[in-house]
Amino acid sequence: MSIARILEIAFRTGRVTRKYPHEPPLLTPEFRGAVRVDPSKCWGCGACVKICPPNALSLRSDSGREVVLEYFVGRCIFCGMCAEVCPARAIEVTKEFELSSTSLESLKYGVAHRLVRCSSCGSLVWTEAELRAVIRSSPVAEEYVVLCPRCRKTRFARAASIRVGAGSE
């Protein structure tokens, strides 16, 4: 190719360079960046933790009184599966990609959830937000909802046995 031809193409095409930090980045509508967890919607149910392929989302419990849903963006592969499975629609895929940091700690985001005690045996079973969501979404007797699964089974079995006349206790 002659230099005249190259120059012709170059002048016709013009400048293609994106002056990135000084002009907005080239983000397509399909682009998936870091996810954002809405702390006012999250239940702390752990569906996202189960689906997350690289374990970027995790539930940890430091004190025993609360669980923390932790999102470590340094391990995220930006697949968006967590946003798909979230029953509360608390996870949203954003277009954020300027995530560079000088330490791994600053790449972490946590949502802390307080746990509710079982009203019968006192074991910690679920989070306050999940309890609220369950009461709101399905008509369940509230004395059952605050029980742990084991106590609930025991109480139901006892009530059923009385009903069929299998004797007391």
Place this chain on the structure above:
Amino acid sequence: MSSVNLARALRAIKRSVWVYHLNSGSCNACDIEILDALTPYFDVERFGIKLVGSPRHADLILFTGPVTRESLPKVVRAIRAMPRPRLILVLGSCGVSGGIWWDTYSTIGGFKKLEEVLRENGVEVDRVVYVPGCPVRPEAIIYGILLLLGVVEQKVKKVEVVASES
């Protein structure tokens, strides 16, 4: 090993960073994005960033991959060959924390473990910047390098909030 004046060194190389591309067993997606960043489309030579063929000539290593066991000794040798100050830009989720390979038997799981190995071998690293992304965008690479050189501010920070009813 003598210590270096990092601030002075960064001032000196600010407008001419020579980068060496070090792949420690990545899937090549991040490597393709690095090449993208070097093309006229993103044109990192605007910032004086130039790709060199040897770690002995490099100021900065563009580090990709989760560090496979096979590549570990070679990675340590390549980083040892760098002159001080040793600057490392860890690219991609694999490099930052192992990514999807965080618990496989054949990788050591990202730069944090590699840093321990480097310390055991007496190789000091002066500054590390982590760039998450899978793969990293060319813009994210540019942003990471500018953060490393102190041109732009860091946007992310550790946040922990308590869930509350709306």
